[in-house]
Amino acid sequence: MRGSATPGGTPPPNPPGTHSGMWFGGDYNPEQWDAAVWAQDDVLMREASVNTATVGVFSWALLEPAEGRFEFGWLDAVLDRLHANGVRVILATPTASPPPWFTLAYPDAMPVTRDGTRLWHGSRDTYCAAAPSYRRAALRIAGELARRYAGHPALAMWHVHNEYGTRCWCDHAAAGFRRWLRARYGDGDHGLAALNEAWGTAFWSQRYSAWEQILPPLATQYLPNPGQDLDFRRFWSDELLAAFTQQRDVLRQNSPGIPVTTNFMGPDHLVVDAWSWAREVDVVAVDHYLSSAGPRGLADIAFCADWARSVGGGRPWLLMEQAPSVVIENGLMVHREPGRMLRDSLGYVARGADSVLFFQWRASRSGAEMYHPALVPHAGPDTRIFAEAAELGAVLRRLAGVAGSVVTADAAVLVDTDSRWALESRGLPSPHVRHLDVARAAHAALWRSGIGCDIAAPDADLSRYRLVVVPAVYLLTDAAAATLRRYTDGGGHLVVTFCSGIADESHRIRIGGYPGALRDILGIRAEEFHPLPPGTTARLSAATPTGAHGNLWTERLRAEGAEILARYADGVLAGLPAITRHCYGTGTAWYLSTLPDDDALDALLLEAASAAGVRPALPGAPPGVCVTRRHGNGARSWLFAVNHSDRAATLPAVGVDLITGREVTGTLELPPHGVAVIRDA
Ligand SMILES: [Zn+2]
Numbered sequence: 001m002r003g004s005a006t007p008g009g010t011p012p013p014n015p016p017g018t019h020s021g022m023w024f025g026g027d028y029n030p031e032q033w034d035a036a037v038w039a040q041d042d043v044l045m046r047e048a049s050v051n052t053a054t055v056g057v058f059s060w061a062l063l064e065p066a067e068g069r070f071e072f073g074w075l076d077a078v079l080d081r082l083h084a085n086g087v088r089v090i091l092a093t094p095t096a097s098p099p100p101w102f103t104l105a106y107p108d109a110m111p112v113t114r115d116g117t118r119l120w121h122g123s124r125d126t127y128c129a130a131a132p133s134y135r136r137a138a139l140r141i142a143g144e145l146a147r148r149y150a151g152h153p154a155l156a157m158w159h160v161h162n163e164y165g166t167r168c169w170c171d172h173a174a175a176g177f178r179r180w181l182r183a184r185y186g187d188g189d190h191g192l193a194a195l196n197e198a199w200g201t202a203f204w205s206q207r208y209s210a211w212e213q214i215l216p217p218l219a220t221q222y223l224p225n226p227g228q229d230l231d232f233r234r235f236w237s238d239e240l241l242a243a244f245t246q247q248r249d250v251l252r253q254n255s256p257g258i259p260v261t262t263n264f265m266g267p268d269h270l271v272v273d274a275w276s277w278a279r280e281v282d283v284v285a286v287d288h289y290l291s292s293a294g295p296r297g298l299a300d301i302a303f304c305a306d307w308a309r310s311v312g313g314g315r316p317w318l319l320m321e322q323a324p325s326v327v328i329e330n331g332l333m334v335h336r337e338p339g340r341m342l343r344d345s346l347g348y349v350a351r352g353a354d355s356v357l358f359f360q361w362r363a364s365r366s367g368a369e370m371y372h373p374a375l376v377p378h379a380g381p382d383t384r385i386f387a388e389a390a391e392l393g394a395v396l397r398r399l400a401g402v403a404g405s406v407v408t409a410d411a412a413v414l415v416d417t418d419s420r421w422a423l424e425s426r427g428l429p430s431p432h433v434r435h436l437d438v439a440r441a442a443h444a445a446l447w448r449s450g451i452g453c454d455i456a457a458p459d460a461d462l463s464r465y466r467l468v469v470v471p472a473v474y475l476l477t478d479a480a481a482a483t484l485r486r487y488t489d490g491g492g493h494l495v496v497t498f499c500s501g502i503a504d505e506s507h508r509i510r511i512g513g514y515p516g517a518l519r520d521i522l523g524i525r526a527e528e529f530h531p532l533p534p535g536t537t538a539r540l541s542a543a544t545p546t547g548a549h550g551n552l553w554t555e556r557l558r559a560e561g562a563e564i565l566a567r568y569a570d571g572v573l574a575g576l577p578a579i580t581r582h583c584y585g586t587g588t589a590w591y592l593s594t595l596p597d598d599d600a601l602d603a604l605l606l607e608a609a610s611a612a613g614v615r616p617a618l619p620g621a622p623p624g625v626c627v628t629r630r631h632g633n634g635a636r637s638w639l640f641a642v643n644h645s646d647r648a649a650t651l652p653a654v655g656v657d658l659i660t661g662r663e664v665t666g667t668l669e670l671p672p673h674g675v676a677v678i679r680d681a
Helices: 035-047 073-084 100-105 132-149 171-185 188-199 226-254 274-278 295-311 340-349 384-398 417-422 435-448 478-489 598-612
Strands: 023-028 052-055 088-092 155-159 285-287 318-321 326-329 332-335 355-358 411-414 453-456 467-470 493-497 524-529 537-541 549-551 555-559 563-568 577-584 587-592 625-631 637-643 649-657 663-670 675-679
Touching: 023 318, 023 384, 052 073, 052 355, 073 088, 100 132, 132 226, 171 188, 171 226, 188 226, 226 274, 226 417, 274 295, 285 295, 295 340, 295 435, 295 453, 340 355, 340 384, 340 637, 340 675, 355 384, 411 435, 417 435, 435 453, 435 467, 435 493, 435 598, 467 478, 467 598, 478 493, 478 577, 478 587, 493 598, 524 577, 537 577, 555 577, 587 598, 625 649, 637 649, 637 663, 663 675
Parallel strands: 023 052, 023 355, 052 088, 088 155, 285 318, 318 355, 411 453, 411 467, 467 493, 493 587
Antiparallel strands: 326 332, 524 555, 537 549, 537 563, 563 577, 577 587, 625 637, 637 675, 649 663, 649 675
């Protein structure tokens, strides 16, 4: 099933060619401009210390203007020019946007939505990855590119496709889904019986008597079958992964030694299971677009970066895209305040990124994303944004030695794709509980306390962590539950929230009291769910900060061996346990039957961390200052300090500040919003 790439101990060696300094630049689309603009691009890239360009992401219609007729001359010139200017190229296969000729020639490869609507060209990502004609065409253009550019000196990495994430409900998808189900459950009557059992088809007369009767979860009258929906999501993640690995293999065959990646859309992307995908790329590359310009955005940078590092097994990773300055909030363009380009970018680098790349270099003058921000805005280079880009480029040059170093953590928050998918189902006790929201809340609490944190899959080897948080991991396999049991029994410190361990891998409830998979570890038993409506809270008593309250969820809980740390203070649950702690084996397991407010959650997780012997990266760092450390070979390390507050801060440090070049002999003075990267002496 789904497994973690997170190993114990030292991360594996880095792929070749990926850690020659910090990569800085972004998507470059010169086909939208003429030669006069190209000449200006060359000058401005030098001025901003740009050393990396992602090229050709959406160039299929120019590279193959008619089926089987290829025009590479213009791309030859782009790569030659970039190379002459000292810019390495991440070359994309353009398969996320087939040309109009393709869609007219192969209408069966156009995607069909759940309600049966066929989509047509006019945007991007309009194809069905399960359609054989699409797969053949994609493989052909990837092979042509690989053969032509294999030896080009500018070529540093292959970038397959773009942000894989499209699903389809057509007949090709139906056939693929049935093949996938036969592989999962076994062929013939025995497999069909296993499928019927897993999906609970005894309910509502859904029992299948032949494989041909099984369809994708198309639009239907009332609630769809949750097991069918979950398997269809798994099928599409695997189908898209097969489309990726086909291209990857043809690139590897024709262009040996050049690493291959594809850009993941960050932790929020719902369509692909990053844990299984990350095993198939040479280096993890992530696009991250913030949804908030405020403090929530800062916590989200840390969450995304810890996630990106962790899915790649702890190795350095590439920030492949972010937006310069702008965040879209409620449909409105909101600019982050001046200085954030550097501070936010260092937030990713501090957590293991070896690149800072943007979409895109120069703002388009036309097309659907003409208002997408860029390093060279519509107003040109005489702008605040380009000045900040040049400042960032200069700083990253000074951080070249950091590339390849790693980040380690003693705490982990579990993130599970199946639980995310299952909690998307309709008909659950609350539509407001989302796995990643709860994971983010736990991660943010550790982040506010300065505690470094990995993200891990439930079936990962957790033995190297002192503290593990299980945030609404709703589905748990028997194997994952056994891992958590072993971990706690062996002395681990486990914090489990509501909505964890409720169902098995087929989304069947584990009966006998919630959470069926974890009751023994936690020493508790819940018999009723009482989810809270949005905007309401539940008051908590005792052992939590005064005035503490719970959000999102409550439940009728009974302690069966666990110590009660806090109770519900009023309502129908008044006096019943809300937060508990249980000794299990030589370890300790906390249970949170509600989501405590930030102050109470900070206090609880800090207490659990302290009991586990987990310390902040820099104990005593002032509030609002993010401190992290990257470790190189031997004893060398780099301390990253980013002051997000309006107040000057001082912290203990010894070494050389690579940003100012100054020696720090005991105390680092950080101005308001200041940054420092201290290389240990
Ligand atoms: Zn399809």
